Amino acid sequence: MQMTSISSKSALPAKADIRPWTLERITVHLVLIGFVILALGPIAVVIINSLKTTPAIFGAPFALPFGDTFSLAGYGRVFTRGNFLLNYRNSIIVTVSSVGLTVIVSTLAAYALVEYKLRIVPLLAGLFLIGVMLPIRLGTIPIIKIMAALGHYRYAAGAYPCLHRDEHPARRDADDDLFPHRPGRA
């Protein structure tokens, strides 16, 4: 059986590639560079625009910031007007606690599911697997009722269990649709 572990050294060869530049290799690089541009171009547009004045963004959104159009005012306003630090702190609290809880609880369960060969184990594993496939959004209504019963409805803490049971990154953003009336939500 092949296993993988993490090492302090990079697994990729450190030696320079001495093979000749065949047409085949050049093509592979060109195609990949093309997709990298496609992947990063839109992000670059946003970063470039973050360095410009507002009229310059709407005047020429794809131009580079030069002279008059260069402005760092947006970065200043993030901290003065946007309550950025509070949002950042909330994100960190939610992420760290849900990832921490997920790792601890699911490692314990995964170990037991592999270690003990009992007849009930495949059933339990199947039960957990179904949860990966079904969107918890479909259970929104009862979850809100459970939260209300626990008295957590009015606290952001009530959102943790929902985040915890589904670690797909997109779910983090879907959290708001579970608690649309949560205080503090814009």
Added chain:
Amino acid sequence: LTHPAAARWSLLLFILPALAIYLMFAVVPLLSSIVMSFFDTNKELGNVFVGIGNYVYLFTQPSVSARFWNALLNNTKYFAIHVIVEVPIGLLLAGLLTSGALRRSEGVYRTLLFIPATLSVVIVGFIWRLIVNPLWGLVGYPLLGSQGTALTTISLMSVWQYVGIPMVFLYSALLAVPNDLVEAARLDGASPWKIFWDIKFPLIVPQFGLIVILTFIWTFNGFDLVFALNGSAPGPNYSTDILGTYFYRTFFGSSGQVADLDLGAAVATVIFTIMLLVTAGYFWFVQRRLKSHQV
């Protein structure tokens, strides 16, 4: 060897935290969602059992059922675009990364291509809304504002964001293909194209099938990008409405629509059933027939 009784006890201890959280916040809510779909809670009498009344209403009330079928059709298109565009590009990129043409740059390309998948959907929506804006964007045509192009545009935004997922998934599958097989084929004079399609791809078909069914699950769970761009009544004229937003609108209500908890539960159960049937059907008819080879 552990005594069976002791093993049972340890298993329970290890699994209990996960099982308790999972039961309380996933199994019970999903099951009670199903139960709730058979009741009517809007009456002053409290909970009234109405049997399949909510379902009959969902499929016979003309405006409600028309919106449901529209959302289902849109969601199917949304999924189809992901399968036609995202999965093949992911396969292409994974194939190029493992083609042997790269050495040190392999990790660099892999990381750069995965960056969009780490962005928040809200940021993705913002970026692309800026780029496709008909007034100052790249195209002078209102891609998001026309009924004919809005859904495709949103689907492609999602494809742009998540193409790194099938890429990384298939990349790790291709890495597991034994090198001796590839080397033997190369010595026999097979072209890279032939090596890929006749040696490597047949060996990663199970993972390819799995990423297709995962894409199905993810797109039918889709909600956030459409909601971030178009809100809960996704226009123009519901042309970008998918099952996630349809459910949200039914349950939470939206402008011009009153929230209906029981109908929401019925919609949730129908979506739940569709996903369960398709996923189970896939595993029954396809994944079961895959043979394992010792190489």
